[in-house]
Amino acid sequence: MAASSRPVAGVAWAVLLLGLWLWGRDAAWGPSGSSAPTHGDIAAVGRPPGVDLPPSRQPMSATAGPSRVRIPALGIDAPVVPRGLDSTGAVDPPPYEQPHTVGWYAPGAAPGARGPALLVGHVDTETRPAVFYALSAARPGETVRVTRTDGSVAVFTIDDVRVVERDAFDPRAVYGPRDPGRAELRLITCGGTFDRATGAYTANVVVSAYLTGAE
Template identity: 70%
Template structure:
């Protein structure tokens, strides 16, 4: 099945962007734009819905965490995502400042947090769309367990993570520690986050976030 076929139904050209709550009180519910088409960007049931963790998918053992190094690029070959990564800080409201819409095909990394490959959960965020077209994480919700995420790092290494969980979390009953905290102590983990659920025309925001979780399983390039 092609990336386009797999992404059918996972998103529409919706306006605005909403960010979920981050670990330790880093709020990602950002400003949105009104006047859009609205619709559903990802499946959701209740406040937490598993997009897919099918039985029988073999998952490799975790690799021990590596020395820290900043990320330069992220790729998910199975769904056609390949994008540069830039560090982002917090805005005046205490939220992670996402890449501007002029950089809609760029992924933001929370630069004060864990570096991908090091122990803990590194956080990568990206827009699902702009006012007129899909953005970098438009097809993120079509990822599946067992698929690979590759991160190129500033030290020249390329590290590979294996996806083990894809969920949609509603913001009405959001537990940031559960969502963004490490799933297993001592592992190097990754969270890729974008908008999900339904678009609310009245508020100009989405009502949920897609969260793809992965853990370090290989070093592709030293």
Template identity: 70%
Template sequence: MASVEHPTGPHGRLLTGVAWAALLLGLSLWGREIADGPGGTSAPTTGDVAAVGRPAGVRMPPAHDPLEPVRPVKPHRVEIPSIRVTAPVVPRGLDSTGAIDPPPHGMPYTVGWYGSGTRPGEAGVALLVGHVDTETKPAVFYRLSSARPGGKVRVTRADGSVAEFTIDDVQVFGRDRFDPRKVYGPRQDGRAELRLITCGGTFDRATRTYGANVVVSAYLTGAT
């Protein structure tokens, strides 16, 4: 674990080798950040649900060329209309376990962006994380597992530009089958891609952890 690297390269290329394992372990422990347990009585991420994948017959639009890197432009707001999410975005780093540090407990309706990595709209994979619930109520990504291929994700950047992504895959990864390369790596080289991640699966009250992670993948299909 001591050899964990931070993302490097012009597009924040993600970790390799031991660093992958560290990031994997950290994310698998992320459920411990969710205080004392689910806030909803029927959270859509409860249960070891099967992956949605990409159902047959869903026509996907062509990919838009990645946006030119602009510094220091960063994501400002994320919208997912199909699951009624509109939330501010704040940059986050890695915590002591090597996982992306989610927003603080006092910001359950805020999305965290891995600020040392790719900016949404640029070539590579931009990572957004959010809580599924608090002690008493649903949080920003409570409905994330209900997202479906074809749905839109709009990220407004600090300069007012909007990068529009189309969801092409929804997966639930249990701890025993979590593949960091599938989660963090590009699905297609050269594209601008997005991953939205939260806790999922069954909540274990003894360990105060969730048994899985919900991972929604999307790719850039428009920009204004």
């Protein structure tokens, strides 16, 4: 699916927000034998004082989608594939057979372009950690590098890390733009604890970043 230069708005935006909530509810296999570090003090990280964050950069072209994402501090280095919505209206995550692949919501913003670009990944499989298992350990000031299909690299700085409980979930606040003029990034996976009764995690890990460089 090709990247679109048009922002998600109106009905399409509402569908996306619902779809992201549904994705977080249904996208995980369940505990892999070790609990993901996605609760407790991580939930309170937010934007701690005293972290020196660089200024934002002007958005890049919207014509190139992502091909790879790297978060050096977390050891994440994974291919990115375009995804859309499935038949239920939920964001279609990477196939279960590809637990170390990240999905990009392709009808939305491309990473580096104006608006919030959305990358989703599984936290674990039935037997082992998946691509975004370490995501909740991200901290403000750390770097996310997204290689794009035109060979350019969008460099983002993390400015917010949150675990959002489902009972208090506000999709527009979580996934909407923080600054309409910026190029932003959201990295999303399951978090909290795994509820065996419902077969779902109790929260989402949401890491927010903004464009600070381009190569």
